[in-house]
Amino acid sequence: xxxxxxxxxxxxxxxxxxxxxxxxxxxxxxxxxxxxxxxxxxxxxxxxxxxxxxxxxxxxxxxxxxxxxxxxxxxxxxxxxxxxxxxxxxxxxxxxxxxxxxxxxxxxxxxxxxxxxxxxxxxxxxxxxxxxxxxxxxxxxxxxxxxxxxxxxxxxxxxxxxxxxxxxxxxxxxxxxxxxxxxxxxxxxxxxxxxxxxxxxxxxxxxxxxxxxxxxxxxxxxxxxxxxxxxxxxxxxxxxxxxxxxxxxxxxxxxxxxxxxxxxxxxxxxxxxxxxxxxxxxxxxxxxxxxxxxxxxxxxxxxxxxxxxxxxxxxxxxx
Amino acid sequence: xxxxxxxxxxxxxxxxxxxxxxxxxxxxxxxxxxxxxxxxxxxxxxxxxxxxxxxxxxxxxxxxxxxxxxxxxxxxxxxxxxxxxxxxxxxxxxxxxxxxxxxxxxxxxxxxxxxxxxxxxxxxxxxxxxxxxxxxxxxxxxxxxxxxxxxxxxxxxxxxxxxxxxxxxxxxxxxxxxxxxxxxxxxxxxxxxxxxxxxxxxxxxxxxxxxxxxxxxxxxxxxxxxxxxxxxxxxxxxxxxxxxxxxxxxxxxxxxxxxxxxxxxxxxxxxxxxxxxxxxxxxxxxxxxxxxxxxxxxxxxxxxxxxxxxxxxxxxxxx
DNA sequence: ACCGGTCTGGAAAGCGATTGCTAGCGTCGG
DNA sequence: CCGACGCTAGCAATCGCTTTCCAGACCGGT
Numbered sequence: 001x002x003x004x005x006x007x008x009x010x011x012x013x014x015x016x017x018x019x020x021x022x023x024x025x026x027x028x029x030x031x032x033x034x035x036x037x038x039x040x041x042x043x044x045x046x047x048x049x050x051x052x053x054x055x056x057x058x059x060x061x062x063x064x065x066x067x068x069x070x071x072x073x074x075x076x077x078x079x080x081x082x083x084x085x086x087x088x089x090x091x092x093x094x095x096x097x098x099x100x101x102x103x104x105x106x107x108x109x110x111x112x113x114x115x116x117x118x119x120x121x122x123x124x125x126x127x128x129x130x131x132x133x134x135x136x137x138x139x140x141x142x143x144x145x146x147x148x149x150x151x152x153x154x155x156x157x158x159x160x161x162x163x164x165x166x167x168x169x170x171x172x173x174x175x176x177x178x179x180x181x182x183x184x185x186x187x188x189x190x191x192x193x194x195x196x197x198x199x200x201x202x203x204x205x206x207x208x209x210x211x212x213x214x215x216x217x218x219x220x221x222x223x224x225x226x227x228x229x230x231x232x233x234x235x236x237x238x239x240x241x242x243x244x245x246x247x248x249x250x251x252x253x254x255x256x257x258x259x260x261x262x263x264x265x266x267x268x269x270x271x272x273x274x275x276x277x278x279x280x281x282x283x284x285x286x287x288x289x290x291x292x293x294x295x296x297x298x299x300x301x302x303x304x305x306x307x308x309x310x311x312x313x314x315x316x317x318x319x
Numbered sequence: 320x321x322x323x324x325x326x327x328x329x330x331x332x333x334x335x336x337x338x339x340x341x342x343x344x345x346x347x348x349x350x351x352x353x354x355x356x357x358x359x360x361x362x363x364x365x366x367x368x369x370x371x372x373x374x375x376x377x378x379x380x381x382x383x384x385x386x387x388x389x390x391x392x393x394x395x396x397x398x399x400x401x402x403x404x405x406x407x408x409x410x411x412x413x414x415x416x417x418x419x420x421x422x423x424x425x426x427x428x429x430x431x432x433x434x435x436x437x438x439x440x441x442x443x444x445x446x447x448x449x450x451x452x453x454x455x456x457x458x459x460x461x462x463x464x465x466x467x468x469x470x471x472x473x474x475x476x477x478x479x480x481x482x483x484x485x486x487x488x489x490x491x492x493x494x495x496x497x498x499x500x501x502x503x504x505x506x507x508x509x510x511x512x513x514x515x516x517x518x519x520x521x522x523x524x525x526x527x528x529x530x531x532x533x534x535x536x537x538x539x540x541x542x543x544x545x546x547x548x549x550x551x552x553x554x555x556x557x558x559x560x561x562x563x564x565x566x567x568x569x570x571x572x573x574x575x576x577x578x579x580x581x582x583x584x585x586x587x588x589x590x591x592x593x594x595x596x597x598x599x600x601x602x603x604x605x606x607x608x609x610x611x612x613x614x615x616x617x618x619x620x621x622x623x624x625x626x627x628x629x630x631x632x633x634x635x636x637x638x
Numbered sequence: 639a640c641c642g643g644t645c646t647g648g649a650a651a652g653c654g655a656t657t658g659c660t661a662g663c664g665t666c667g668g
Numbered sequence: 669c670c671g672a673c674g675c676t677a678g679c680a681a682t683c684g685c686t687t688t689c690c691a692g693a694c695c696g697g698t
Contacts, residue, residue: 005458007654018678023656031657034676049456054438055383056654058374059683066417066438074403075587077396084393087419096434098385099418100406115415119373119385137368139324215591242591249593268394272534272561274568274593326684337648342686350687353646375684378653 006048015044026052058120067097067295068116071127072104076213077267078238078282079127082145085288086125093296095122106130123295126152131186141298143291147187148304155290155305157282159264162309163193163234166262166280169311170232171201173318175260178206179230181221181240183213190236190264206230211240218243226251232260232317238267241277245316256318266312278317281310325367334363345371377439386416386614387435390446391423395532396586397557397601398446401464404607405444412615414441425449432457442614445471450505460617462610466506467623474609474624476601478583481628482512482553485581485599488630489551490520492637494579497525498549500540500559502532509555509583525549530559537562545570550578557584560596564635575637585631597636600629
């Protein structure tokens with residue numbers, strides 16, 4: 001049965017003080033309240049089950065202590081992990097997060113941004129946003145994750161260096177023909193890292209398959225890649241690598257004996273694939289922490305922060 | 320550079336009308352506005368880049384059109400999928416969702432619930448909540464997903480029937496010793512379903528391993544289960560099944576030739592394990608839709624809604 | 639000419655909180 | 669004994685919006 005909400009007025013009346021005093025004790029603010037009065041108020045709050053109305057407070061204070069978070073796809077484990085980390089960081093600072101998916105569609109993305117701004121979020125986190133979400137007249141801090149945008153602050157992993165490290169590891173195992181599964185346009189860095197490693201070792205470019213960032217995409221990409229008979233494949237995301245593994249198994253190839261695989265991202269599920277995947281781990285925690293920090297502390301710089309990746313050796317590379 | 324926000328007053332002034340009129344046109348409300356005036360206001364809105372303040376509106380209207388969503392772990396693919404589905408359903412109705420993880424901890428859960436209530440959510444979705452989050456004095460609709468609670472409305476898959484169907488399928492393949500990997504206490508239904516199937520076929524109970532709902536848990540559970548030499552394993556969740564697969568691979572067992580596996584949940588990743596998992600699919604979309612519907616339309620009944628599962632045959636069962 | 643009805647727009651009362659300013663009052667130094 | 673000061677507590681304005689109620693303009697019918 002929905003009871004009508006108890007407001008600060010009720011508390012004030014019950015405790016026999018003015019509403020202002022209730023505010024003072026609720027906020028433990030700079031204002032002092034006599035211990036005795038304070039106790040009376042606290043009792044009233046308990047007795048009535050009073051819960052301050054954050055909406056009213058937000059209106060008055062001009063800040064909601066809420067972040068907006070937009071990912072291309074909440075079902076993607078990487079984004080889910082990021083969202084979780086951001087939630088944790090935000091919660092630790094007393095913020096909550098409005099999370100929503102844009103389904104990779106620029107129009108939806110734009111609409112969601114507008115919706116969140118309308119709701120007066122105190123900051124906006126855009127995970128792997130589309131090229132130009134037009135953020136000119138936005139009056140709150142915005143931070144882009146995993147993609148650098150011209151007009152906003154951003155933080156993302158060292159895609160190029162990380163990819164290079166992954167491919168170099170494959171090279172150190174003696175591989176000479178290393179295929180690449182890369183995501184759609186607009187994310188060139190991992191491809192560059194792959195090229196860097198190959199060039200530094202004096203190797204020819206291996207076969208490339210461009211596809212979506214999905215298991216299905218990786219699966220199909222691997223099938224076409226196999227025609228070039230690579231001895232190793234570097235996948236630009238976990239999801240793709242998982243698709244690759246499936247294609248490899250179906251082709252009767254043994255990993256890593258017949259063909260090695262290394263992936264970028266390193267979400268937890270890569271530890272339980274068969275065989276477990278060697279990955280270039282994206283520092284999700286760090287990215288989340290830094291993103292939240294910048295939003296709250298108001299980092300001025302449009303400078304993109306690049307955080308280092310970590311190579312995690314498991315079985316799929318042959319180690 | 321943070322510009323100061325443009326309010327409805329600015330728009331009114333710019334358009335040379337009263338603030339009330341601005342409201343009328345913004346809300347397309349019951350009130351009529353002369354087309355000419357209306358145009359002037361719309362022009363003003365565009366010119367000034369006015370965005371209505373949802374906080375103020377919420378305060379006035381007494382509803383935030385926001386849902387709170389608490390999952391035990393945002394990183395769990397099943398919950399991520401659920402969250403995504405709920406977000407979609409909510410968005411379609413003009414709601415947004417405040418999502419947060421309770422980390423499976425009752426205390427955290429309680430704190431998060433309080434936080435969300437403070438923020439005046441219009442409804443609360445609790446995914447697989449702990450036993451008793453004490454929701455007595457809550458004045459907004461609450462719905463529990465994947466667990467039925469004494470005091471709140473709930474919706475969840477047909478755990479018992481689903482599990483039974485999965486196990487029966489295993490039996491139809493000729494299996495006689497079917498192990499069970501089951502989650503911690505408080506979720507007895509899948510275990511009952513397993514028993515149902517066994518009893519109906521006149522089979523003895525197979526070995527049981529109780530563990531957490533995680534890959535790691537499934538992995539260890541399988542190792543102990545193997546001592547009983549089952550010919551098939553039914554896992555109560557995807558995550559556990561993935562751990563089981565790993566243990567099986569490491570033991571040199573071939574799936575499904577040496578041992579079959581069926582899992583409950585059926586998140587997308589089960590399609591890309593090796594071999595692909597036969598699963599009892601939990602109808603995530605349906606659950607989400609029904610949950611949101613109940614929240615918005617205000618379902619009175621405390622009756623728990625049980626939605627049917629679907630058996631998806633893939634390779635791990637031997638089909 | 640008057641009355642009633644229709645159509646528009648404006649004034650103003652809140653929604654529940656924060657906070658600057660003010661007032662009451664007990665205490666203490668001169 | 670008096671004035672000043674420090675400590676508490678209350679008043680009232682304000683945040684941006686919705687909505688009720690009212691006023692004025694204009695119409696047609698009698």
